[in-house]
Amino acid sequence: EAGVVQSPRYKIIEKKQPVAFWCNPISGHNTLYWYLQNLGQGPELLIRYENEEAVDDSQLPKDRFSAERLKGVDSTLKIQPAELGDSAVYLCASSFRSDADTQYFGPGTRLTVL
Amino acid sequence: AQSVTQLGSHVSVSEGALVLLRCNYSSSVPPYLFWYVQYPNQGLQLLLKYTSAATLVKGINGFEAEFKKSETSFHLTKPSAHMSDAAEYFCALNTGFQKLVFGTGTRLLVSP
Numbered sequence: 619e620a621g622v623v624q625s626p627r628y629k630i631i632e633k634k635q636p637v638a639f640w641c642n643p644i645s646g647h648n649t650l651y652w653y654l655q656n657l658g659q660g661p662e663l664l665i666r667y668e669n670e671e672a673v674d675d676s677q678l679p680k681d682r683f684s685a686e687r688l689k690g691v692d693s694t695l696k697i698q699p700a701e702l703g704d705s706a707v708y709l710c711a712s713s714f715r716s717d718a719d720t721q722y723f724g725p726g727t728r729l730t731v732l
Numbered sequence: 733a734q735s736v737t738q739l740g741s742h743v744s745v746s747e748g749a750l751v752l753l754r755c756n757y758s759s760s761v762p763p764y765l766f767w768y769v770q771y772p773n774q775g776l777q778l779l780l781k782y783t784s785a786a787t788l789v790k791g792i793n794g795f796e797a798e799f800k801k802s803e804t805s806f807h808l809t810k811p812s813a814h815m816s817d818a819a820e821y822f823c824a825l826n827t828g829f830q831k832l833v834f835g836t837g838t839r840l841l842v843s844p
Contacts, residue, residue, distance in 0.1 A: 621775075622775065624775075627773075649830060658741075658836070658837070659836055659837070660822050660824070660834025660835050660836055660837055661776070661822075661832075661834050662834070663831055663832065666830065666831070674831065709775055709776070711775075711776075713830065718830050719764055719766075719781060719783060719826055719830070720778060720781065721778070721830075721832065722778075723768075723775035723776040723777070724775045725773065725774050725775045726774075726775055728773075
């Protein structure tokens with residue numbers, strides 16, 4: 619079974635530029651999460667989707683961050699414009715309805731903002 | 733607020749020695765607790781989870797953890813460390829509604 623797929627794995631941009639990250643969850647997983655992991659820290663939830671609905675986006679900085687999950691499968695997280703402080707690893711995870719406590723994580727996208 | 737605290741940002745052991753990674757939690761409701769491992773440039777992998785069944789939980793790769801309510805702890809142990817165990821380990825608490833709160837992580841270093 620394929621795991622959570624994320625792309626790109628690495629991204630380097632200059633500040634004020636836009637950037638987008640893509641996530642493909644495990645097949646059949648209805649819940650999708652985006653996490654932010656700063657260096658030396660644990661992941662912090664940005665947004666959680668149940669199918670195509672964002673059910674928890676309280677920690678998403680909505681002035682510059684946006685996300686979508688069209689058709690309840692793949693998801694895209696966007697930052698526009700990026701700031702120096704956005705340099706971090708962006709992790710995507712998914713879980714299945716019948717085992718909602720177990721989240722499966724992708725390898726992450728490491729963003730560097732210059 | 734519900735939170736987890738991991739004691740020690742780095743733990744060093746020799747190959748074959750006991751591994752002990754400490755995690756204490758704070759929760760106003762019975763907690764669901766997790767340990768995840770993260771290898772360099774990879775995502776997090778679930779090692780084990782406690783969901784109010786047996787207090788001693790066995791996970792993958794020979795790891796286990798014991799839930800102690802009186803000490804509000806969920807420490808991770810392995811009897812004999814292997815070089816391949818070198819990684820970052822995260823303790824996490826489910827706050828409800830499928831929301832995980834992670835500790836700051838402990839980097840395990842294993843020397844030959």
